Amino acid sequence: MVFLNSWWLYLIIGIVFAYVLLQSTVFLLKAKKRAKSLGFTKQQINKTITSSMVLSLAPSFAILIGLVALSKVFGPMIAGMRLGTLGAVTYELPAAINVINGVFNMEIGDVLTSEMVITALWVMTFGCIPPLLIIPLFFKRMRIGMENIKKKDSTWNAVMMDALFLGMISAFVGYVLAPKVIEGEDPYISVLAILVLGSSAALIIVFGILMKKLKWDWLKNYALPLSMISAMALAILFASLGVR
């Protein structure tokens, strides 16, 4: 499949990446301007930008692991584009498998034909397209609805926002306890994952205490990324002790 490494493919994917970077930069600059006019200081804005970047570092490297897997089918550029835009590896891989395995009876690691790869790419493109249609068409109306709730009862609006986040958090806390399934082994509950979850929670509490007692305000933006990265480092330590 020569086309996966051809110059024109690099050009097309380069345009997509450039578009995403341009959109992100335009949104960043506009939000920065608006934040200033709303009274946020330059320091607050810069801290928000830096801490968000730091928080995204570890998950971004994790995406690269998905990139290694997906690039075996699509080459690095298409795989990178699929994982860096719209979806996530949890969508892209099953969609590709639905075609490669479900339609063509092949496996991800097999030597595939161009027809198989291109069909999979078409399916992946249309497989998770709804948000790009729903948001431009209906989002404004949804926001007006949200604004009305806020106008009617601002206290309920604050409770509702916390409840929304708690719903997402509860699903992921439960997910950590889901038995891991590895081919050829009995399913097992990952003690390692539970330890990491607990360590991360304990660390942010410690950081919270440090912020209060020592008046380390600078830590406020970085408590979450620091807890996360430290807990990931602890995962390496726990695993080296035989925990799994």
Place this chain on the structure above:
Amino acid sequence: MENTYQDQLHKEGRIWMLGALSLFISVPFVISMITGIWPTFVNFFPGFFATAVIFWPVTTIEVFTFTPMLGTGSSYLAFVTGNLTNMKVPAALNAQDALNVTKGTEEGDVISTLAVASSSIITTLIIIIGALLLLPLTPFLESTTLKPAFDNIIPALFGALGIVYIMKRWQVAIVPVIFMVLFFLLVPGSGGLVGIMVPVGVAISLGVARILYKKGMIK
């Protein structure tokens, strides 16, 4: 919130998003045009159906679940750049909490947009570098020493994020957390269902929050 500013955000957001949609579709289109290889209906449809039957409802529900959390500006960006639960939503949440801004207000929206845009830029750059240098980077990415760290990003992220919110609104958290723990422990193969369970968790926590609020037990 000023209507004109919001209207402008929606107008520009729609243009950017529809532009992204056209670009994403044009990639397989241009590849097929240049190579002369088009998918046949017989091969495309079963693969598409098997994918869409799961992911169309999931991604549709995601819009209704995550847009209120993200706010106006960042929704138009986050759904283009993807990776919502593992990056964009936590980034928005962390930034809003660090500055003590009220979520759902214009201040909250602006800070969320700053966070999501910064997160998108760094992720895109890392993916571009990763794609270009994939060969030399593969041994590092597949290193057995680092594997436990990368395998446990979700517990590392949601442990810290979770405890803050659970402690803040423990009355609301109890029921959805217990429900989810039991669900994932007792349902075989539930590990692959987390995307579907997020909106379920949201529905439960919203229901609990509404009841407690009406009874005056939370404020």
